[in-house]
């Protein structure tokens with residue numbers, strides 16, 4: 001952050017984040033687990049930002065393929081994101097008796113979609129160790145982690161291969177833990193953000209801090225550079241984040257709305273048409289708290305499921321409805337992950353969005369600076 005001599009706030013293009021990551025502009029694309037976003041990632045990286053792929057749902061071979069797909073479209077750095085914690089307590093005790101009542105409660109949806117209820121619940125807990133190994137073997141340019149810091153020996157390995165690491169914090173305490181663990185950079189993720197809350201020290205419901213309050217507290221709490229996430233979708237958001245001490249921004253929803261994002265048509269049009277109050281937080285879609293469009297599946301499951309199954313069992317349960325609903329393009333029964341900034345989204349092409357964001361990085365903070 002600096003002033004331009006006329007009192008207007010300007011954002012620096014080169015920061016500790018851009019230098020550490022080897023990128024031209026302090027703009028990072030948020031990773032999207034479950035969305036095949038290799039095209040989007042390559043465009044963002046080619047335009048001088050940092051593209052990303054969300055690899056949580058992928059096994060080793062698929063991670064390698066996704067990395068190769070990005071590499072075939074760019075020679076610039078990009079990030080791969082992994083979830084450090086891949087299941088919640090109690091997952092090992094889930095049996096068919098426990099899940100049958102949950103399946104029965106979804107009967108209306110199966111009938112409406114013309115599908116059979118599953119006879120039992122099938123789910124897989126991802127092996128974080130194998131995913132990490134695949135990412136290291138692929139020599140990914142940047143590794144980012146959600147739901148806590150990885151073990152020390154993994155961070156040692158990243159350092160050995162000169163792979164910069166990024167952690168995700170939803171509170172100042174989490175940022176301190178990530179810094180002490182040895183992460184290079186930290187994302188301060190405000191509650192406006194689309195998708196899952198990455199909380200790992202206290203339950204997500206107890207760490208719902210908005211970006212405007214969280215960011216300066218994280219900046220005060222750690223010495224490593226801070227990246228702002230949650231609610232940033234245009235030049236004004238970037239300028240505000242830098243005014244609060246950020247050295248880069250990470251943008252999710254605005255990139256997800258682009259044609260190249262890999263999101264379905266129904267998801268993209270929902271992002272482009274919702275209002276600021278159109279999203280909410282729920283744990284009933286996956287078992288972990290996440291922000292999505294308040295459509296029918298979100299509202300009804302939030303009202304009827306008081307105790308979701310542990311992650312990822314709840315996710316597998318809800319997918320027995322949302323997978324066929326997605327095939328039928330039933331937006332009312334699909335999980336439509338989205339952040340509160342969705343109402344700000346204007347661009348529908350990633351290169352144009354990057355050009356807009358870059359063009360406004362240097363713009364003075366004013367009402368018209370979008």
Ligand SMILES: Cc1cc2nc3c(=O)[nH]c(=O)nc-3n(C[C@H](O)[C@H](O)[C@H](O)COP(=O)(O)O)c2cc1C
Nearest residue numbers: 030031032033054193194195230231252253337339
């Ligand atoms: C569909 C979807 C999937 C996401 N998956 C991940 C993920 O796997 N890992 C992660 O750290 N963040 C994930 N996020 C969060 C975004 O990367 C990003 O932090 C967030 O969207 C930023 O807030 P914004 O939506 O207000 O821009 C996801 C968000 C969405 C919308």
